[in-house]
Amino acid sequence: MKQIKTVLAVFLVLSVVLVAGCSSNTDNKEQAGQQNGQITANDQAKPEKAAPDKKAAKNIKMTVYFPDENGQKLIAAERTLDISTDDKYTAAIKALLQGPKKGEGIAIIPAGTKLLGVTVNKDGLAEVNFDNTFVKKFSGGSTGEIMLVGSITDTLTNFSEVKTVRFLVDGKPLETLSGHLDLTTPVTRMQNIL
Known part of the structure; x- marks a missing residue:
C-alpha cells in the first residue's frame, strides 16, 4: 500500500510539473506576440511581415x-x-x-x-x-x-x-x-x- 501511495505521489508531482510547464510555454508565446503587437482575435500569433525587398527600385x-x-x-x-x-x-x-x-x-x-x-x-x-x-x-x-x-x-x-x-x-x-x-x-x- 505504501508503494501505491508513493507511485501516486510521484505521478501527481509529475502531472503538476507538466501542466505548469505547458502553461508557462503558452504564456511565453503570448507575451512574445503581445510585445510585437501581433495577437489575433483567437490569441494566435501572426507571422511577422516579410522584410522589404532589398532590391528596391534605384x-x-x-x-x-x-x-x-x-x-x-x-x-x-x-x-x-x-x-x-x-x-x-x-x-x-x-x-x-x-x-x-x-x-x-x-x-x-x-x-x-x-x-x-x-x-x-x-x-x-x-x-x-x-x-x-x-x-x-x-x-x-x-x-x-x-x-x-x-x-x-x-x-x-x-x-x-x-x-x-x-x-x-x-x-x-x-x-x-x-x-x-x-x-x-x-x-x-x-x-x-x-
Whole structure:
C-alpha cells in the first residue's frame, strides 16, 4: 500500500510539473506576440511581415540619343533608368532598344535586336555586345550607320568614366556595320552629330 501511495505521489508531482510547464510555454508565446503587437482575435500569433525587398527600385536620370527624322543629328531624350536589376550602362542601352517617345526622333537599332551585355573596363572602354540581328536587320546606308553608332556611343559616353565604345556581335568584335564606318578601333564620342 505504501508503494501505491508513493507511485501516486510521484505521478501527481509529475502531472503538476507538466501542466505548469505547458502553461508557462503558452504564456511565453503570448507575451512574445503581445510585445510585437501581433495577437489575433483567437490569441494566435501572426507571422511577422516579410522584410522589404532589398532590391528596391534605384533610379538615375540620364540622357540617351535618337536620330532626328532627317538623319542629320541626334536628339537628346531624358530617361529615368531603373538600376535595381541592371547596371547603368545596360539600362541605358535597354532604353535605346525601347525606342524614342513622340517627338524624340526615330528608332535606329534594328527591331528584334537583343543586348547580350555591356562591360566597361578601367581604361574607360565600353564593350556593347548584341546578337546578330543587329547586323542582319540593319538596312540603313552610310547616314543610318553613323546615326546608329553615334546613338549608342554618345549615350554611353555620357557617363564620364566611358571614353570609347567597341561594338561586338555574338561576342566577336564588329569590323563594320554595313561597310561605311570602320569599327575595328573603339569609337569616341561623336560630338559633330549632337
